[in-house]
Amino acid sequence: MEQMKTNPWTLSVLLLLAGPLGADPDWHVEYPDSFCVVEGSTATIPCSFTHPAGRRVERVVWCTNDEFCRRLVFNVYDSSNVRADRRFRYLGDLVGNCTLKIIKTVKRDTAMYRFLFQANGEGYTGQKGVIVKVTNGEVVKVRSSVTDNVVKEGSQVTLTCTSACSFHQLDVHWYRNGHALSETGPALHLSSLTNNNTGNYTCSLDSSGQKTSAPWSLVVVEDEGRFDWHLTVSVVLKVLWSVFLLLLAGLVFAKRSAPGPEHEIVYSEVVG
Ligand SMILES: *[C@@H]1O[C@H](CO)[C@@H](O)[C@H](O)[C@H]1NC(C)=O
Ligand SMILES: *[C@@H]1O[C@H](CO)[C@@H](O)[C@H](O)[C@H]1NC(C)=O
Numbered sequence: 001m002e003q004m005k006t007n008p009w010t011l012s013v014l015l016l017l018a019g020p021l022g023a024d025p026d027w028h029v030e031y032p033d034s035f036c037v038v039e040g041s042t043a044t045i046p047c048s049f050t051h052p053a054g055r056r057v058e059r060v061v062w063c064t065n066d067e068f069c070r071r072l073v074f075n076v077y078d079s080s081n082v083r084a085d086r087r088f089r090y091l092g093d094l095v096g097n098c099t100l101k102i103i104k105t106v107k108r109d110t111a112m113y114r115f116l117f118q119a120n121g122e123g124y125t126g127q128k129g130v131i132v133k134v135t136n137g138e139v140v141k142v143r144s145s146v147t148d149n150v151v152k153e154g155s156q157v158t159l160t161c162t163s164a165c166s167f168h169q170l171d172v173h174w175y176r177n178g179h180a181l182s183e184t185g186p187a188l189h190l191s192s193l194t195n196n197n198t199g200n201y202t203c204s205l206d207s208s209g210q211k212t213s214a215p216w217s218l219v220v221v222e223d224e225g226r227f228d229w230h231l232t233v234s235v236v237l238k239v240l241w242s243v244f245l246l247l248l249a250g251l252v253f254a255k256r257s258a259p260g261p262e263h264e265i266v267y268s269e270v271v272g
Contacts, residue, residue: 026052029098029115029126036133037105044091045130047098047115055119057094064111068125076100076113105134135163142203142216149216152223156191159216161203175202175212193220 029049037043051057062077063069075081076088077100087105092098098115114129145158161172174181174188176199181188190197200215 026050027124029117029124029128031098031113031115031126031128031130033128034131034133036135037102039105039107039134039136041105043102043105043109043132043134045100045102045113045132047092047100047126047130048096049098049115049117049124049126050096051117051119051124057117057119059118060090060092060094060098061116061118062088062090062098062100062113063116064113066114067127069114069116069123102132107134107136110134140203140205140211140213142201142213144216144218150219150221151193153193153195153220154223155193156189157193157218159188159190159201159203161186161188161205161213163205163211171205173204175204176200178202190218195220 027050029047031045031047035043035045058080060077060079061069061075063071063075069075076085077090079090079094087103089101089103090099091101094117098117100113100115102109110133111131112129113132114126116123116125118124140161140163143160143162145160151157159174161174172184172186174183176197178200183189188201188203198218198220200217202213202215204212
């Protein structure tokens with residue numbers, strides 16, 4: 001009996017060494033690369049598999065931190081040996097669904113999970129595995145594309161809402177001074193900033209406003225560079241105006257003191 005149990009694991013190792021997972025069109029196991037869950041809540045890890053045609057699956061196993069699910073004691077679920085921890089429930093079947101539910105997750109559930117099915121005495125492991133990460137829910141943060149809270153008018157800032165589970169969070173809500181903004185999604189793009197954009201920004205991972213981040217305060221100040229430019233232009237204009245007036249005055253003066261036409265006539269008479 002012990003020998004029979006050992007053989008499938010050896011076979012699965014050989015099978016996996018023969019080629020990368022998925023290269024064999026006969027069978028595969030599919031689950032997300034990683035899965036994030038807030039401590040205390042329930043995680044349902046989606047999983048599907050196909051088994052080699054003409055074979056009947058007689059056993060399914062979910063294990064943690066074991067590349068080939070070979071150890072018999074640490075499996076979180078084993079259809080042939082249903083153990084004590086009822087927090088792990090197999091929602092799948094023996095045909096193609098290997099969904100696993102973890103009820104009331106605790107910090108130590110964080111691990112690399114793998115699924116194995118046994119068909120006609122051979123074990124097949126989804127070797128890639130799914131990383132399940134259990135976090136405490138207090139890590140929602142606003143990150144800014146600029147390090148300084150004080151930015152110049154006309155510039156732009158992108159605020160990003162992050163959390164330990166951010167790769168699962170698409171439903172992000174934004175607030176300025178506690179008032180909801182129309183923009184949703186993990187990134188908030190603010191461009192052509194004016195003083196109206198000044199305020200305290202927060203984001204939240206659900207519409208109820210729970211799991212809200214600490215505020216990020218944004219202060220938009222007048223662009224001093226642009227102010228200098230205005231000043232320069234007005235100074236240049238004033239100087240040009242003064243030069244123009246001087247030239248005009250000089251011209252009038254020159255015209256007045258210039259010899260009159262009679263003198264020219266007299267002069268020409270003398271020459272002639
Ligand atoms: C697998 O089973 C779960 C739980 O019953 C279900 O929610 C899920 O839709 C099933 N997946 C597929 C691909 O049928
Ligand atoms: C933003 O927060 C700071 C302190 O965090 C506070 O002093 C300031 O009054 C707040 N601004 C607004 C508009 O609520």
